[in-house]
Amino acid sequence: MYYPLKEIFAIGIGPSSSHTVGPMKAAKRFADNLIAQKKLAKTVRVQVDLYGSLALTGIGHGTLKAIVLGLMGLTAEAVDLEQPYFTAVKRDKILHLAQQKAVAFDIDKDMRLNKETFLKEHSNGMKFCAFDAKGKELLGEVYFSIGGGTVLRQDEFGNRSGPVFYNVPHQFDSCAELQQICQKYNLSFSEVVLQNEVCLQKEHDVLAYLEKIHRVMEDAIDAGMRHHGILPGGLEVKRRAPEIYERLQTKFLANQQDGLEVIDWLNLWGFAGAEENAAGGRVVTAPTMGSAGIMPAVLRYFERFASHMSPLAVDDGIIKFLTTAAAVCSLYRTNASISGAEVGCQGEIGVACSMAAAGLAAAMGGTNEQIEQAAEIAMEHNLGLTCDPVNGLVQVPCIERNAMGAVKAVNAARLAMRGGGAHIVSLDNVIKTMYATGKDMSNRYKETSLGGLAVNIINC
Numbered sequence: 428m429y430y431p432l433k434e435i436f437a438i439g440i441g442p443s444s445s446h447t448v449g450p451m452k453a454a455k456r457f458a459d460n461l462i463a464q465k466k467l468a469k470t471v472r473v474q475v476d477l478y479g480s481l482a483l484t485g486i487g488h489g490t491l492k493a494i495v496l497g498l499m500g501l502t503a504e505a506v507d508l509e510q511p512y513f514t515a516v517k518r519d520k521i522l523h524l525a526q527q528k529a530v531a532f533d534i535d536k537d538m539r540l541n542k543e544t545f546l547k548e549h550s551n552g553m554k555f556c557a558f559d560a561k562g563k564e565l566l567g568e569v570y571f572s573i574g575g576g577t578v579l580r581q582d583e584f585g586n587r588s589g590p591v592f593y594n595v596p597h598q599f600d601s602c603a604e605l606q607q608i609c610q611k612y613n614l615s616f617s618e619v620v621l622q623n624e625v626c627l628q629k630e631h632d633v634l635a636y637l638e639k640i641h642r643v644m645e646d647a648i649d650a651g652m653r654h655h656g657i658l659p660g661g662l663e664v665k666r667r668a669p670e671i672y673e674r675l676q677t678k679f680l681a682n683q684q685d686g687l688e689v690i691d692w693l694n695l696w697g698f699a700g701a702e703e704n705a706a707g708g709r710v711v712t713a714p715t716m717g718s719a720g721i722m723p724a725v726l727r728y729f730e731r732f733a734s735h736m737s738p739l740a741v742d743d744g745i746i747k748f749l750t751t752a753a754a755v756c757s758l759y760r761t762n763a764s765i766s767g768a769e770v771g772c773q774g775e776i777g778v779a780c781s782m783a784a785a786g787l788a789a790a791m792g793g794t795n796e797q798i799e800q801a802a803e804i805a806m807e808h809n810l811g812l813t814c815d816p817v818n819g820l821v822q823v824p825c826i827e828r829n830a831m832g833a834v835k836a837v838n839a840a841r842l843a844m845r846g847g848g849a850h851i852v853s854l855d856n857v858i859k860t861m862y863a864t865g866k867d868m869s870n871r872y873k874e875t876s877l878g879g880l881a882v883n884i885i886n887c
Contacts, residue, residue, distance in 0.1 A: 428761040429595050429623055432633070435756045436640045436749070437576040437712045439503040440496075441704035442821035444716040445551050445766050445874075446481060446488035449572025454497025456578070457555040457568050458525040466565045467528050470557040473498060475538045479550035480768035481572070482540040483875045487660055487819025489707060491538055494553070498532075500525040508709065548584045549573055550768040550873065574766030574774065575714045595623035600761055602799055602854040605754065609795050616798055617789055620750040637749050640711055644700070644723035647710045651699025658705050660820040666706075667826075668699035689732055690834055696724035697830030705822050714756050714765040717772070717814075717821050718779035720829030722752060725783035725836045729790050737791050744790035751789035752782035755802045758854065763862035767814035767874040770865025772825075776832045777809030777861065783836035788843050796848025803854040805839035810857070811864055813872035815879025824880055 439448035454475075461467040475494055477485050485491060492513040496506060499522065506512075516522050522532035546552035549571040556567045569581040597619045599605040608619055624633045652672045658664045672695055678684065700720030704710045713722035726748055734741045756765070759778045764770045784805035788798045809832075817823040871878025 428600060428757065429593055429598055430753075430757045430760050431593060431627055432620070432624055432636060432640075432750070432753055434577060435575065435712075435714060435753045435760075437503075438640070438643055438709065439576055439712060439716060440493070440506065440508065441489070441707050441710055441716050441719070443488040443490075444576040444712040444714075445572045445574050445768060446485060446490045447493040448503060448576035448712060448716065449551065449578045450481065450490050450553060451493035451497040451501075451503060452576065453553060453570035453572065453578045454494040454555065455500055455502065456497075456570070456580075457566070458498050458500050460568065461557055461566055462525055462527070464566060466557060467525060469559045469565055470524060470528060470530055471560050472531055472558045473522065473524065473537065474556045474558070476541055476554040477539070478541045478552035478554075479545040480874045481551050481553055482542040482544075483877065484816065484819035485540065487816065487876070488821060491534060494538070495522065495534070498525075499523055500527075503709070508707065545870075546571070548581065549766075550870070551766065574764055574769065575712045575760070576716075593623075593627060595626050597623055599757070602758055602858075605758070606795060606799070615747075615751070615789065616754040616785070616795060617747045617750040620754050634746070637746055640749065641726070641745055643709060643711050644713070644726065647703045647708060647719070648696050648699045648723050648727060650708055651701075651703035652695070654703070654706065658702065658820075658822055659707070660818060660822065662818055662820055662822055664705075664822045664826075666702050668695055668702050671695045671698060689728070692731070693724055693728055693833045693837060694830040696727050697721060697833040698826060700724060701826040701829035705820070705826060713752070714759070714778050714782065715767070715775045717767060717825050718775040718829060718832065720826070721776070721779040721832040721836060722783050722786070724829070724833035725787055728833070728837060729787055733787070733791060739790065739792065748786035748790040751798060752786035755782045755785045755854075759858055759861075762855070762858045764865060769873065770862060771812055771868050771873050772814040772828065773806070773809050773812040773861050774865060775814070776828045777806050777812055780809055780832040780836045780839070781805040783833065784839035784843070787837060787840040791840065791844060793840075793844055794848055797843045797846070799854045800846065800848050800850045801840045801843035803850060803852055803857050804842055805836055806854075806857045806861060807852060808835060808839075810861055811868075813868065813879050814874040815872055815881040816874070816876055817881050817884050819876045819881075823884070
């Protein structure tokens with residue numbers, strides 16, 4: 428099933444696409460539905476129930492704040508990050524629903540965390556209810572945040588693997604099918620995506636969106652290198668990117684480079700993007716926010732260290748990188764998951780690593796077979812990766828995992844480019860294995876903070 432660029436690369440507010448971006452979209456959609464069904468005027472109270480992973484790690488992942496912003500009718504791209512919206516609602520116990528109707532809203536009472544209840548459709552479930560002055564329910568809707576900021580209402584969930592969502596010329600459900608399309612029409616992965624996209628929007632808009640995504644990724648890295656201080660949440664994690672950047676600059680000016688310095692730069696950019704996300708900054712889901720540092724770091728590596736070895740111009744390489752990564756992401760979303768709450772961190776860091784490796788191989792002029800191999804190698808060595816955030820925060824071990832994922836992606840691409848693309852394990856095989864591994868994984872290791880590092884670190 429083909430997933431468009433705008434669904435794969437979404438702009439949102441950190442720290443989590445499934446716990447922040449998705450719930451914010453769901454809340455706004457609920458508020459918009461109140462308006463559409465002419466029920467907003469009668470609404471005097473709103474109640475929100477969070478289930479499963481959203482309830483267990485929602486506070487640390489910024490879910491409550493995101494839902495408040497969504498109920499206010501705000502969007503991630505337009506919201507002013509400097510305004511204390513959530514603090515004001517918590518203090519005043521008044522919510523300006525859809526920015527049109529002030530209703531009573533006590534965050535401590537009207538946002539209920541059902542930590543032991545997992546809805547059958549997905550572990551990231553939430554329910555919104557609006558009531559009139561007599562306590563009668565005016566509208567009740569259940570939504571699921573399935574990863575990457577994508578949300579489905581309960582009645583839509585059955586269509587997840589059903590009919591094709593988008594009418595595009597090149598539909599593919601597996602990498603084998605994608606390779607067949609490329610061979611039949613003499614196309615690259617990137618060209619398949621671009622031909623699909625121009626059937627959904629004008630070519631100018633496609634290129635403009637890719638440029639926008641690239642700019643937000645760049646801005647996130649730059650902001651992460653610039654901002655000092657302690658990350659919010661109580662773990663007292665210090666931002667490391669600014670100091671790493673200063674040391675690298677000093678070494679550069681003193682001409683003290685070493686043979687492995689490129690790894691330091693990759694680590695820096697991975698840290699910068701992940702720290703900006705953890706601080707609630709504006710980043711791109713690639714494919715999620717918990718893994719939002721990997722793609723930007725590897726893309727900057729291409730621009731700064733590798734583009735001179737590519738047969739493509741830098742701008743063309745960037746387009747090739749992003750569109751190829753999007754094709755690979757479609758395969759994971761069709762046949763597995765990008766949700767840490769569903770398959771562990773292999774669905775976030777692992778998929779981001781796989782996407783970035785494929786994108787880099789494409790930007791370096793790799794064949795379709797080499798691109799597939801790069802994506803496969805990257806995921807093969809992320810299989811079984813758990814999602815066990817300490818204190819439910821996207822900080823430990825998430826930030827370091829972004830840096831490690833970036834380095835691993837570059838290595839996977841280089842390994843693939845040194846070969847002819849022949850491989851024993853196909854990308855389809857490794858995606859199938861990843862999904863099966865995620866299904867077998869205990870819920871303690873799937874974004875619940877009930878196992879792994881989350882329970883083995885003493886927090887004073």
